[in-house]
Amino acid sequence: MRAFGTRGIRLVLAAFVAAAVSLAARGAQADQSVIKQPGRHPDYTFEAEPHMFFGFDPPGTRAGSGFGPGFRGTVELVDNGFVKSINNTVGIGFGADWIAFGNDNTAIWVPIVMQWNFWLSRNWSVFGEPGGGFYLGNATGARPAIYAGGRYHFSEQLALTLRVGYPAVSIGVSFAL
Structure with missing residues (x-):
């Protein structure tokens, strides 16, 4: 039995897109483009992101897909x-x-x-993440990883974050510290 199949991932993505569209429609007039202004982004050294994780195809166990809590931290270099x-x-x-x-x-x-961030406006940023990782527990082994994501910034210190890629999808809240 699959804990969280393709249908569940699609529902989560659809909910996020609906929320993002409604937030964008509400604040689009007040938003200001900053992509051509280097350095005009929140001043932070560490981003803490608790999230819900929806993973698929771990090595070994043939478990299918699953979900659970997670944490991502990023140090600005x-x-x-x-x-x-x-x-x-x-x-x-x-x-x-x-x-x-x-x-x-x-x-x-x-x-x-490696996380490469692009600050599009005061409310929106996007990122790409090439890298890798490894599984521990019932599934073990290393895998490549590649993600793309976006953030809706409620303030300079708080954002809603969506990450989509291989081997997972996550949605969480980012704190710029």
Whole structure:
């Protein structure tokens, strides 16, 4: 039995898109573009992100998909990232996600990624995360990881974060510290 199948992931994504569209429609007139203004983003050194994690296809157990709580932390390494003419930052991200599968198996996914952030406006930022990770528990082994995500910023210190990629999808709250 699959704990959280493709249908569940689609429902979560649909709910997030609906929320994002309603938030964007509400604040679009007051939002201000900052992508061409390097350095105009929240001043932080660490981003803490508790989230819900929806994973699929772990190695070994044939468990299918599962979900559970997780945490991602990102340390900012470069304040004005690889492209000096735009508003971008680069950091290293790491975390741990506990995953429960429908067949009483559990695993912990430990990702390590490079996070490249692009600050589009005062309310929106997007990021890409290439990297890898490893599973511990009933599923063991290493996997490549690649994610893309976005944040809706309620303030300079608080954002709603969605991450989509392989091997997982997550939705959480980011705290810029």
